[in-house]
Amino acid sequence: MQQVPSEFKLMPEQASTMAGQVDALYFYLVGITLFFTVLIVSGIIFFAVKYRRRSPYEIPRPIAGSMKLETIWTLIPFLIAMSIFVWGAKVYFAQYRIPKDALDIYVVGKQWMWKMQHPTGQREINELHIPMGRKVRLTMTTEDVIHSFYIPDFRVKMDVVPGRYTQMWFEATKPGRYHLFCAEYCGMDHSKMRGTIVVMRPDEYQAWVSGNASQMSPVQLGEQHFQNLGCATCHLNGGRDAGGRGPQLAGIFGKPVQLETGQTVVADENYLRESILNPGAKIVAGYSAIMPTYQGQVSEEQLLQLIAYIKSLTPQGGSGTASPTPASSTSANMNVGAQASGSPSGQRR
Ligand code: HEC
Ligand SMILES: [Cu+2]
Structure with missing residues (x-):
């Protein structure tokens, strides 16, 4: 099902909201490069001709330097470099701040x-x-x-x-x-x-x-895994109050979690992932490390579905056993913006 471009194109098509922004910055860089290439090369040629050696015994006039000139050729490149930096940062944040409503x-x-x-x-x-x-x-x-x-x-x-x-x-x-x-x-x-x-x-x-609507949504599949893997036996809705041995998972996504060590971490996707694969790595304050590891028992897809399910849970409505919110609306209560750190991978850890 590959699409083969029929004509030769110098640039890829601009088919997203980012494309124009990235290209504008790119053309700005190309423009600056071209401008200075032309300026410097013609400067070299001009001065080479103008100040060429005219007689074998010629001694050039000594130059004392110029504060004014040096200030100008420091300040202008500085301003140009800063304009690239500021513009680049703007495009970078537009790309790496992950929107919530998606x-x-x-x-x-x-x-x-x-x-x-x-x-x-x-x-x-x-x-x-x-x-x-x-x-x-x-x-x-x-x-x-x-x-x-x-x-x-x-x-x-x-x-x-x-x-x-x-x-x-x-x-x-x-x-x-x-x-x-x-x-x-x-x-x-x-x-x-x-x-x-x-x-x-x-x-x-x-x-x-x-x-193509016959399939089950990631949230529904995640709920199935949650039952089949026995998560629901420890993670009851209502948590301890309901007699569960593990913390209540409804509503934790995107929220800070107090750890045994006194530290606080935000319960983002990577935290949930680690909690399932390596529960001993970060113990929730007030609980003991009794949760078994599920490393090797869940595939990457199942893990994503479990996480989608945990994300969909709300303290009031959802529970380990209640039916999940409709899949299409799950994105509404997701809070991935909590991860909008500036690192190139968009992740905290
Ligand atoms: C034997 C009981 C038990 C089972 C089974 C169990 N857990 Fe846990 N779980 C715990 C306990 C206790 C904690 C808190 C201590 C810790 O952080 O390890 C916990 C912590 C967690 C956390 C972090 C919660 C928070 O508030 O930060 C997540 C997420 C989690 N479990 C998901 C799962 C999933 C998904 C499954 C099934 C694949 C599962 N657990 C199975 C007992 C259990
Ligand atoms: Cu590859």
């Missing part, structure tokens, strides 16, 4: 394919259907080595790292089919780890989603 897609990379799951349950391999004009947030991890999720036409790229979650977001502005590449060398078939992002008009997307 459509949540879960991505698992592996050698050599991309597996995606929609909040409504649809799964896709090497293809991702998304609506135009809506923010889409990807929460990504991999089963094996580092990959990188790269959509040139959107000007977005993010590493996909084993053992943790990275996130990225985009908003497509044009319907069409766009290349998805793995941009981190990941073994023999790295070059075949490609896919297609299919951007649809909102009504088309709605039709596509409801046309």
Whole structure:
């Protein structure tokens, strides 16, 4: 299902809200480079001709230096460098601050394919259907080595790292089919780890989603795992008050958690992941380390579904056994913005 561009293009298409911003900065850099290349090269030629040696015994006039000149050629480059810095930081924050109100897609990379799951349950391999004009947030991890999720036409790229979650977001502005590449060398078939992002008009997307509606949503699947893995026996809704041996999970997402050590951590996706795979790493204050590890018992996809389920729980309505909130509305109570740190991976740890 690869789309082969029919004509040669100097630049990829601008198909997301980021594309214009990235390109403007890029052209600014190219413009500055061109300007100074021309200025310096013509300066060299001009002075070489003007001050050429005219007789073999010529002795040039000594130059005493010029404060004014030095100040100018320090100040101007400084201002230019700062303009690049400020502009670059602006674009950087626009890209790496993950919006809260977005459509949540879960991505698992592996050698050599991309597996995606929609909040409504649809799964896709090497293809991702998304609506135009809506923010889409990807929460990504991999089963094996580092990959990188790269959509040139959107000007977005993010590493996909084993053992943790990275996130990225985009908003497509044009319907069409766009290349998805793995941009981190990941073994023999790295070059075949490609896919297609299919951007649809909102009504088309709605039709596509409801046309494939038989699957269970990540939240529903997560609830199943929660029951099957026995989490519900310790994590009762109501927590200790209800007789549970573990803390109540409803409502913890995005909130600070007090640890046994006195430290506080924010319960983001990476914290939930660690709590399930390596419960001993961070013990919740007031509890003992009785939770077994689920390392090796849950796949990356199941883990993402468990986390989607925990995120969907609300203290009043949801519980370990009650039916989850409808999948399509789960993004509303997600609080990934808590992770809007400035690091390139968008993660805290
Ligand atoms: C034997 C009882 C038990 C089982 C089974 C159990 N847990 Fe736990 N869980 C605990 C206890 C006790 C804690 C608090 C101590 C700690 O942090 O390890 C905890 C902590 C957690 C936390 C961190 C909670 C917070 O408030 O920060 C999460 C998330 C979690 N468990 C998820 C799960 C999931 C998902 C499962 C099933 C895959 C599961 N647990 C199974 C007992 C259990
Ligand atoms: Cu790869």
